[in-house]
Amino acid sequence: MSALNIKKGSTSHSAYDLRTANSVVEESHTLAVIVENEPGVLARVIGLFSGRGYNIDSLTVAEVDHTGHRSRITIVTRGTPAVIDQIEAQLSRMVPVHEVHDLTMEGPSVQRELALLKVAGTGAARVEALQLAEIFRANVVDSTLESFVFEMTGTPDKIDAFADLMRPLGLVEIARTGVAALSRGA
Secondary structure, three states, X not given: OOOOOOOOOOOOOOOOOOOOOOOOOOEEEEEEEEEEOOOOHHHHHHHHHXXXXXXXXXXXXXXXXXXXXXXXXXXXXXXXXXXXXXXXHHHHHOOOEEEEEEOOOOXXXXXXXXXXXXXXXXXXXXXXXXXXXXXXXXXXXXXXOOEEEEEEEEOHHHHHHHHHHHHXXXXXXXXXXXXXXXXXXX
């Protein structure tokens, strides 16, 4: 055994994950990062994550201040509290970054995701798919004799639940955008 208690030989764990599995529970956090709207900034922010072996569960980018040339990058990531603190500190030190907010820690926030779901089926399955879409407030944005494409906006859990119900009815494909989030506070 080495000083880090890592067994010699091959392992199924990532080389970046050197801590024990039961050390601290990983949590999902939503970070809002205000950056300069200039070429290469997104690549630098994402490079920080990939270079240190952090995963990004969801990513959205949008311009928030046209005159001030600023954009907002919303990142959903997982990590222990220490890892999340480290990510925030490293992001804050980057030159094009103006602000970093952990929306998960700042109190309640509103999160929404957009998904397109293609469901193929005939007969009773088509009718049931349309009824479920109405219950979940999903809109039909394309229809053929063989399939429907539904558009749905909601929490990631709501979209997961809708997709789970559509699988037996012929869910063929799903395309999801990143999570958009705003703090509920004033």
